Amino acid sequence: MKDNYYFDNAATTWPKPEPVYEFMDSFFRSHGVNPGRSGHTLAIEAEQMIVSTRKMLARFFGFTGDPNRVVFTQNATDSLNMALNGLLQSGDHVIISKLDHNAVLRTINHLQRDQGVNVTSLEPNEYGLLDLEILESCITSKTKAVVLNHGSNVIGVVQDLKAIAAITQKNNVNLIVDTAQTAGVLPIDMSDGIDVLTFTGHKGLFGPMGIGGLIVADGVELSATRFGGTGVDSISAFQPETYPHRLEAGTVSIPGIAGLHAAQKWFAELGRSVSASSLDKRDHAAFCKAAMLHIHQTEMQHAQRVWDHLQAFDNVTLMGKRTANAEYVATLSFTVNEMAAMQMAEMLDGDYHICVRAGLHCAPAIHNTFDTVDAGGAIRISPGYFTEEKDTDHLLDALTEILK
Numbered sequence: 001m002k003d004n005y006y007f008d009n010a011a012t013t014w015p016k017p018e019p020v021y022e023f024m025d026s027f028f029r030s031h032g033v034n035p036g037r038s039g040h041t042l043a044i045e046a047e048q049m050i051v052s053t054r055k056m057l058a059r060f061f062g063f064t065g066d067p068n069r070v071v072f073t074q075n076a077t078d079s080l081n082m083a084l085n086g087l088l089q090s091g092d093h094v095i096i097s098k099l100d101h102n103a104v105l106r107t108i109n110h111l112q113r114d115q116g117v118n119v120t121s122l123e124p125n126e127y128g129l130l131d132l133e134i135l136e137s138c139i140t141s142k143t144k145a146v147v148l149n150h151g152s153n154v155i156g157v158v159q160d161l162k163a164i165a166a167i168t169q170k171n172n173v174n175l176i177v178d179t180a181q182t183a184g185v186l187p188i189d190m191s192d193g194i195d196v197l198t199f200t201g202h203k204g205l206f207g208p209m210g211i212g213g214l215i216v217a218d219g220v221e222l223s224a225t226r227f228g229g230t231g232v233d234s235i236s237a238f239q240p241e242t243y244p245h246r247l248e249a250g251t252v253s254i255p256g257i258a259g260l261h262a263a264q265k266w267f268a269e270l271g272r273s274v275s276a277s278s279l280d281k282r283d284h285a286a287f288c289k290a291a292m293l294h295i296h297q298t299e300m301q302h303a304q305r306v307w308d309h310l311q312a313f314d315n316v317t318l319m320g321k322r323t324a325n326a327e328y329v330a331t332l333s334f335t336v337n338e339m340a341a342m343q344m345a346e347m348l349d350g351d352y353h354i355c356v357r358a359g360l361h362c363a364p365a366i367h368n369t370f371d372t373v374d375a376g377g378a379i380r381i382s383p384g385y386f387t388e389e390k391d392t393d394h395l396l397d398a399l400t401e402i403l404k
């Protein structure tokens, strides 16, 4: 038996590609200085690495605007806080859904309670999909934004981003997309009609913890909700209006951005190795798309094996029906009759060295929808790109032993 069989990639991907560890270590040693603050050569070089990472991420997410509108934050939670608090004011109406993570739910609950923002929370159907007609019918003259959980961190269902963007564009409403579970796994294009895209660095983007970001489309203005040093225009009493400094206050994470930087190059390299050579050699986005397709297919093969295996047990209930009309990420959750989710997770960990996550997964509303709160939530299994065939074999054997 290995020391660990890791099936908790929806929480954070692990391990990371080797170049991510190497570049974080080497760049932090050679350029562990404060970028954008001091004018010396090392600080300028560190800043250049950040600028080039902004540019790579802009291309990765199909953003053709000013790369300075790619803003670094700590994680998706930080990005969503900045997007929601920076956009919504008293009297505004916002549409969210039961699929949302607490990064959205709690932020919105505070805005509702403390700022008088009005909220509609959409209930998905039995497949976990939002009804687009209902969504459109909820839009009023006061609706400022729709917040979209692109991929569910509990049931893995992916919403139809293009169709929802068509509705928000038609109705002149901002679309904020939480890509925590899809960035790096499915190609996402800002030009499809996304107004604010929020991402976290440590999941599908294969960076470390402590780095995330948001991309703010041209014409969308987020108010600053935190204030401080930017290294530019220090004489000004207020936060600069220009991006990224409007939103990026304080020293950014050089190790975090270096990790994302190396991960972006790794995506392009992987894409090169798996794709047709007819792609333009300089096309970062095209190579990254090829890599994502390959990563997604690899992960889904493992997830499908687990899904099919679990379906054979009468005492197992898988959360959310699946349909050929929807896309999924490699995350699934289930409950077991008369066994608390945590008990199952502890057995998998203690007896088989298998890491999964049990509970509500910071997404309590979707557990309410599927009636899994009383069982202590569900057991979530999320294979990753580095999961091997024999890891899944071991997981399936362990599940059989426990469930039969």
Ligand SMILES: Cc1ncc(COP(=O)(O)O)c(C=O)c1O
Binding pocket: 010, 011, 075, 076, 077, 078, 101, 103, 149, 151, 152, 153, 178, 180, 181, 200, 201, 212, 362
């Ligand atoms: C859908 C979704 N949104 C937001 C988050 C928050 O991400 P982070 O913890 O990196 O801020 C997560 C993390 O699990 C998530 O799955």
